[in-house]
Amino acid sequence: MATETYAVDIDGVVKRFGSQSALDGVSLRIRRGEVYGLLGPNGAGKTTLIRSLVGLVAPEKGTVTVLGRHMPQLEVLAHVGYMTQQAALYPDLSAEENVHFFGAIYGRVDGVREALEFVDLWDRRKSVVSTLSGGMRTRCSLACALVHKPELLLLDEPTVGVDPQLRVQLWDRFRKMAAGGTSIVVSSHVMDEAERCDRLGLIRFGKLLAEETVAEIKAKAGVDRLEDAFLKLSEASPA
Amino acid sequence: MSASRVQAITQRLFHQFRRDRRTLALLFGAPLIILGLLGYLLRGGGDVPKMGVVNLDGGPLGSIVASTLENSKTVSASSMSQADAESRLRSGDIAGYVLLPSDFSVQAQQHRIIAPEVHLEGSQPGLSQSILQSVSQSFVALAGQAGGVQFTPRITFLYGGPSFDTLDYFGAAFIGLVVFFLVFVITAVAFLRERGQGTLERLMASPLRRAEIVLGYMLGFTVLALVQSAEVLAFSLVVLHVHNVGNVALIFLLEALMAIAAVNLGIFLSMFARTEFQAVQFIPLVIVPQVLLAGIIFPVSTEPGPLQVLSHVLPLTYAVEGLRNIMIKGADLGWSSLQLDVGVVLGFCALVILAGATTLRRRVA
Numbered sequence: 001m002a003t004e005t006y007a008v009d010i011d012g013v014v015k016r017f018g019s020q021s022a023l024d025g026v027s028l029r030i031r032r033g034e035v036y037g038l039l040g041p042n043g044a045g046k047t048t049l050i051r052s053l054v055g056l057v058a059p060e061k062g063t064v065t066v067l068g069r070h071m072p073q074l075e076v077l078a079h080v081g082y083m084t085q086q087a088a089l090y091p092d093l094s095a096e097e098n099v100h101f102f103g104a105i106y107g108r109v110d111g112v113r114e115a116l117e118f119v120d121l122w123d124r125r126k127s128v129v130s131t132l133s134g135g136m137r138t139r140c141s142l143a144c145a146l147v148h149k150p151e152l153l154l155l156d157e158p159t160v161g162v163d164p165q166l167r168v169q170l171w172d173r174f175r176k177m178a179a180g181g182t183s184i185v186v187s188s189h190v191m192d193e194a195e196r197c198d199r200l201g202l203i204r205f206g207k208l209l210a211e212e213t214v215a216e217i218k219a220k221a222g223v224d225r226l227e228d229a230f231l232k233l234s235e236a237s238p239a
Numbered sequence: 240m241s242a243s244r245v246q247a248i249t250q251r252l253f254h255q256f257r258r259d260r261r262t263l264a265l266l267f268g269a270p271l272i273i274l275g276l277l278g279y280l281l282r283g284g285g286d287v288p289k290m291g292v293v294n295l296d297g298g299p300l301g302s303i304v305a306s307t308l309e310n311s312k313t314v315s316a317s318s319m320s321q322a323d324a325e326s327r328l329r330s331g332d333i334a335g336y337v338l339l340p341s342d343f344s345v346q347a348q349q350h351r352i353i354a355p356e357v358h359l360e361g362s363q364p365g366l367s368q369s370i371l372q373s374v375s376q377s378f379v380a381l382a383g384q385a386g387g388v389q390f391t392p393r394i395t396f397l398y399g400g401p402s403f404d405t406l407d408y409f410g411a412a413f414i415g416l417v418v419f420f421l422v423f424v425i426t427a428v429a430f431l432r433e434r435g436q437g438t439l440e441r442l443m444a445s446p447l448r449r450a451e452i453v454l455g456y457m458l459g460f461t462v463l464a465l466v467q468s469a470e471v472l473a474f475s476l477v478v479l480h481v482h483n484v485g486n487v488a489l490i491f492l493l494e495a496l497m498a499i500a501a502v503n504l505g506i507f508l509s510m511f512a513r514t515e516f517q518a519v520q521f522i523p524l525v526i527v528p529q530v531l532l533a534g535i536i537f538p539v540s541t542e543p544g545p546l547q548v549l550s551h552v553l554p555l556t557y558a559v560e561g562l563r564n565i566m567i568k569g570a571d572l573g574w575s576s577l578q579l580d581v582g583v584v585l586g587f588c589a590l591v592i593l594a595g596a597t598t599l600r601r602r603v604a
Contacts, residue, residue, distance in 0.1 A: 056443055056444060062586055078445075082441065082444040082445075084437050086436075086437045088438045090591055091324045091436065105442065105446075106445060106446065201405055
């Protein structure tokens with residue numbers, strides 16, 4: 001699979017929920033080893049886009065190609081890690097049991113320790129999830145998403161409820177993973193997080209407004225802060 | 240104590256109920272359905288027990304009794320030969336027959352002894368009671384003619400016996416019902432939790448196949464259900480001494496099949512509920528009508544006609560009948576009636592497994 005240039009290739013994807021348009025003709029490509037940020041307000045379509053990458057959303061129009069395979073496709077999911085917005089864990093299992101379970105689903109229980117250490121939960125591995133703090137649950141959820149060393153990691157607002165110190169630490173590790181060839185898609189509305197991405201996709205009302213590097217976006221909007229640039233670009237385009 | 244704060248809570252509840260149409264429908268619809276069903280079941284003019292009359296009496300009294308019985312409204316009696324009566328008793332076509340011996344009139348007139356033979360099928364105490372009652376009533380007319388007679392029927396039971404009581408009858412059915420009911424509720428709630436806490440989404444985004452999820456669940460809960468089945472069975476037989484003449488392994492087999500069906504029914508129906516609260520609402524909709532109609536309390540053969548049709552569609556009817564066939568009648572897999580029962584339960588298992596797996600897929604795409 002490693003021969004494909006693009007980890008993700010989305011072409012003209014349309015998805016509606018009832019009359020509500022969630023994705024309105026989105027096309028984008030993400031290279032291998034790239035950290036791609038999906039930036040946009042709540043309800044913009046970020047989660048729908050990410051879910052379409054794991055076959056949980058079937059597009060009405062357009063195609064989704066992940067690691068060279070047309071979605072939905074079951075085998076390719078063995079190489080994709082998905083961290084949902086809500087920390088999706090079994091509250092009555094320990095942190096280690098949770099990670100072990102997802103490791104077993106992917107046939108990669110060998111990665112349990114590494115994953116728990118990656119999120120600084122190795123010392124708390126015996127703790128039952130319901131006794132962990134919100135930030136720890138988020139980290140545990142992240143460990144579950146990368147226990148099988150995925151080639152493509154999808155993170156839906158991964159650092160919500162994580163303190164700044166750990167956030168910096170996690171991002172260092174994301175960058176390290178990317179350097180090792182892992183492609184990462186991060187959705188966020190935290191701007192200082194967006195600054196750490198290689199490229200950004202600004203998404204609003206299910207449309208991709210702009211897709212550039214952080215520097216390009218700032219230059220285009222003629223402002224210095226990414227936040228301002230985002231607001232400016234959002235206003236400029238007809239909703 | 241602040242009235243406005245209390246009111247806020249009360250009002251919020253009403254707002255929530257207004258949004259939850261299903262709960263409202265259940266709250267106001269289910270009691271009518273259940274009571275209506277019960278009313279129809281009890282007053283809908285169901286069939287009376289069927290019995291046979293074998294009149295071998297050479298004298299005049301036998302035919303009086305026979306015609307009294309045939310005109311009775313509490314049983315549906317018809318004359319038949321002894322061989323015919325015996326075979327229909329065994330096939331379950333009649334719940335019993337009364338045999339008036341050849342010296343019936345002589346005995347009554349000369350010795351003032353009325354001694355008919357009453358042969359009862361015996362597996363359903365309610366039906367046996369009705370027949371005994373009707374038979375003794377039919378002799379009241381005779382007592383007037385003969386005057387001061389001694390009524391000593393000789394009663395034999397094909398199954399069960401004089402000590403066979405209501406618990407023996409219900410026990411067989413409840414062994415299956417308890418397992419079916421509890422396993423269904425636990426599976427449905429567990430599966431909904433998986434959905435609610437987001438882990439199902441995660442599983443769906445993994446290379447897991449739907450069938451693997453369903454199968455994994457099935458195995459896990461089936462192990463629990465089997466332990467529970469064994470416990471219920473042991474308690475019923477050892478502590479409660481529920482009447483059993485059948486093969487314990489066969490009872491367990493049928494129980495196990497019901498447990499597997501319940502697991503998959505739980506998975507399947509959990510697709511139609513958003514919350515655990517809504518899953519619990521399936522109890523009055525799915526479980527109660529089955530309990531009323533599966534012949535657990537009221538024999539299917541005495542239900543009003545249309546309900547009998549419904550009963551014969553419900554899989555629980557066959558499971559209950561199967562358990563009774565084994566425990567009360569000592570049926571084994573050579574019996575065609577038990578083959579039918581086990582076959583239907585097996586078929587139902589397959590159906591809900593398939594339904595669970597298919598709905599799971601549809602929900603996701």
